[in-house]
Amino acid sequence: MGSIRERRGLLFMDFRYRGVRCREYTKLSDKPANRKRLQAILERVEAEILLGTFDYAAYFANSDRVAQFRDHDERRVQFQSDTPTFSDFSELWFSENEIGWKHSYRITLRSSLDKHVLPAFGAQPVSHITRADILAFRANLAKIPRNDGSTGLSPARINTILVPLRLALSEAADRFEFESPYKNIKSLKVPKTKVDPFTLDEVLRILTHVRDDFRPYLTTRFYTAMRTGECHGLKWKYVDFDRREIMVRESLVAGEMTDTKTDSSTRDIPMSQPVFDALKEQHKRTGDREWVFCNGEGKQLQINNVSNRVWKPLLRLLDLPYRRLYQTRHTAATLWLAAGENVLWVSEMMGHADPHVTLQKYAKYAPDLTRRDGSAFEALLAQKTGNQRQDDQQGEDS
Known part of the structure; x- marks a missing residue:
């Protein structure tokens, strides 16, 4: 996630774009009002990066990075004839497979594609999407502002969004004979479902x-x-x-x-x-x-x-x-x-x-049934120690 930093009393923006760390300096002094102003600009920049609509020159026209990223785009266009764009191929992949999907699954995949995946990868040829692109995309999903004021989609939601990207790239790799960049990228660990029942x-x-x-x-x-x-x-x-x-x-x-x-x-x-x-x-x-x-x-x-x-x-x-x-x-x-x-x-x-699955999820809420509260062991100890004291007493009496 990008940040607003200070050097020699002046503020600059520090963020990553296409795997490159970018620092864009300003002439604004380090004051709360200026930091707030730059933070708002930085949030727009990162949102556009995530959506795939960011134009470096529109924000930093005089930056040396403008030419660097323009060259990158030109080289990418030259390769577009090698394989179809992700946008074109994903539509073909979706139409070929949707007949075998449940309605709910189809809706979920369509939503993930339209809202997140296509804005980020739609214009890229499928064979030129890299592992670094995918990891950067996943990292950005963890920074999206949420309606409740928090930041970052949940691991489960991020894994869901990445499903159509993984499946479409896997199919494209088979058809056009290249190694899928998604290979060896594991899903994020998802916390266990919170069980909070009513009494x-x-x-x-x-x-x-x-x-x-x-x-x-x-x-x-x-x-x-x-x-x-x-x-x-x-x-x-x-x-x-x-x-x-x-x-x-x-x-x-x-x-x-x-x-x-x-x-x-x-x-x-x-x-x-x-x-x-x-x-x-x-x-x-x-x-x-x-x-x-x-x-x-x-x-x-x-x-x-x-x-x-x-x-x-x-x-x-x-x-x-x-x-x-x-x-x-x-x-x-x-x-x-x-x-x-x-x-x-x-x-x-x-x-x-x-x-x-049932026992694993709910066992702690039924201690009398599952004996996972230690009560069985307590009862065993009480029985044994009680018998021992009784034997000792009988020995003393005799």
């Missing part, structure tokens, strides 16, 4: 104070562990009151109905009594509609609307720390385990392919 007392408070029209919705989310897309995409034809089951068969993703996330996500969830009662109540409201949970027009719920208009105000009212609605899923898992339900059954209800 049963908190769940009961929430369900007591939530709006009547959203009580069945939150009851279902807290006591079934359904994902947001599964819940918002739930249709009445998948609710079987006779068998007291919810059949998870589809999911609403990016406004379109699609298959469940994985094969193991297709499952039948038994209704507990609170869920059964909640859905019976919901049936009185929306039983004549296709969707179980919908707005007044009969359309599917939007997570942002639910979060901003119902969920966040409710947590503020109850003075509870903010947690995403998705924590209702984690809450269901921890309540089941704490109640003593078999981990294999919990894993199946969660839609996990491997029970070890």
Whole structure:
């Protein structure tokens, strides 16, 4: 990330462009107002570099670097006939492969290409994109300002953005017989998903104070562990009151109905009594509609609307720390385990392919079940030491 620095009382900008460290000096003295002014210019420069629209001469017309980078661009143009540009090839690659992608995956790849990858690499021939270009691009993604005032996209988001770049370059390398510059570039390490469930007392408070029209919705989310897309995409034809089951068969993703996330996500969830009662109540409201949970027009719920208009105000009212609605899923898992339900059954209800994933993620929230709190060892010691004291006492008495 670039910086504003001082030399002999005058300020200069220090940043990197195309792998080159650039220092552009000014005649501005080192004062807070001047630093603020230059910092704003530097942020625009780095944003344009990231988007691939930066024109060195437009900012530093008298700099010696202008000619250097102009020569670089001219040389690059000379090579454009060797292989297609990344923009042209990525469109071909996308059109050839999208038939095999889920709707949600297609939307994610398209967004990453249009918003980030194409502005940075679109004009470059695929065979002339270098490892250094990719690493610099990835580093810049970690500097993008965020809406909450922080800086830098998350490692998970950066890895997602890089997926179409990696896949398209790999395909281009095979077709045009060059080594992919992405070779040996590993994905960033992603922190484990934060599990921050609600306690049963908190769940009961929430369900007591939530709006009547959203009580069945939150009851279902807290006591079934359904994902947001599964819940918002739930249709009445998948609710079987006779068998007291919810059949998870589809999911609403990016406004379109699609298959469940994985094969193991297709499952039948038994209704507990609170869920059964909640859905019976919901049936009185929306039983004549296709969707179980919908707005007044009969359309599917939007997570942002639910979060901003119902969920966040409710947590503020109850003075509870903010947690995403998705924590209702984690809450269901921890309540089941704490109640003593078999981990294999919990894993199946969660839609996990491997029970070890369930245990690894939620074990610490169910100490009585998993015995990972040291209580089993304490009990063993108490038993042994108690028996030893009893033997010693008997020896003294004899």
